[in-house]
Amino acid sequence: MPLLALLVIACQVTCGLHVVRSGQERYWLYLIIALPGLGCLIYFLGIMLPDMLGSRRGRHALNQLHDSIDPQRHLRALRDELDIRDTRETRLNLADELLRMGQPEEAATHYQMALRGIHIDAPDILLGLARARFALGDFAGCRDALERLIDKNPDFRSADGHLLYARALEGLGDDLKAEEEYQALNRYYAGPEASYRYALLLARLGRLREARELHEQIQTHARRAARHYRTLHKEWLDLSRQALRSLQAD
Known part of the structure; x- marks a missing residue:
């Protein structure tokens, strides 16, 4: 038998024993068996190495790996906990x-x-x-x-709750009341989302000049802000930029 095959089998046995002895989820065994080389590598990097290092970063990486392989695992654990104590x-x-x-x-x-x-x-x-x-x-x-x-x-007080309230009013067709809430949010909301959604409301109401000016304010503030702000709010800044281009083209 080629040396490489023996090494792969040895890795599978080692990883399989670790799965059983450490009480890991049984899907790891299936992964190790189905993908001999890659499965062992994923298990080593995701489980064995963080376990050996015991670092916070390792535990975080493990949780992310678990989520990608088994996204329902948190739900199962929380359901089990609720069965034990309903608080x-x-x-x-x-x-x-x-x-x-x-x-x-x-x-x-x-x-x-x-x-x-x-x-x-x-x-x-x-x-x-x-x-x-x-x-x-x-x-x-x-x-x-x-x-x-x-x-x-x-x-x-909750800025996100306030924004949700404005969006609910808009969803109900109460545009006048929704605008009042968006105006209040525009004065204090930390990120650009509230202003972006207010601009969308203005555009839908046919007030295109006001919508365009609001998008321009969003972009101006972003240019003057620190890089952290632009990174944190990239999604809304990109959407605002696209909406502004559309309004300028009309």
């Missing part, structure tokens, strides 16, 4: 992960169930519920959750 935190964590994974309907159910006892009007839960309702296209439900949040928690 505000476990249900909220599961709802947040479901929303992140694009499952807003189930997320909304868990947010709603978390609104109980002393947490019946908790602002973080209501904000999560509003996000889930918006993702479902239930703009009225989103608006109602946010209005309840503010009514019961008048000192709570």
Whole structure:
């Protein structure tokens, strides 16, 4: 048998033993068997090396690798935790992960169930519920959750929640009220998203000059800002630039 084949088999045996002894997920065994050389390399870099180093960077890389191979693993763990102890935190964590994974309907159910006892009007839960309702296209439900949040928690502040409220109003066709909220957001929102969405509303209402001026303000501020700002908000700055070009062409 060629030496290379023997080395590959030895690597497979070593990695397989590590999977079993360290209690790793069994899908690693399938990967190691199905892709003898590559599977062993991925397992070594993703599991064995970070385990040996024990570094924070290694653990982060491991989590990213796990997510790419098995994106449902966090959900399974959170569901298991909820089965063991049904608390505000476990249900909220599961709802947040479901929303992140694009499952807003189930997320909304868990947010709603978390609104109980002393947490019946908790602002973080209501904000999560509003996000889930918006993702479902239930703009009225989103608006109602946010209005309840503010009514019961008048000192709570969330720029993202405020932006969500403006978007929900726009989704409901209440353009006048939505514009009022966008104007308020435009004065304090940290990134360009709020201004970008306000400019889109203005363009949709036929107020093209105002929309163009707002996009120009976004781009001017970005040019004057630090590189970190442009990197952090690249998505919205690119969208604004494209919208500005379209308006200038009209």
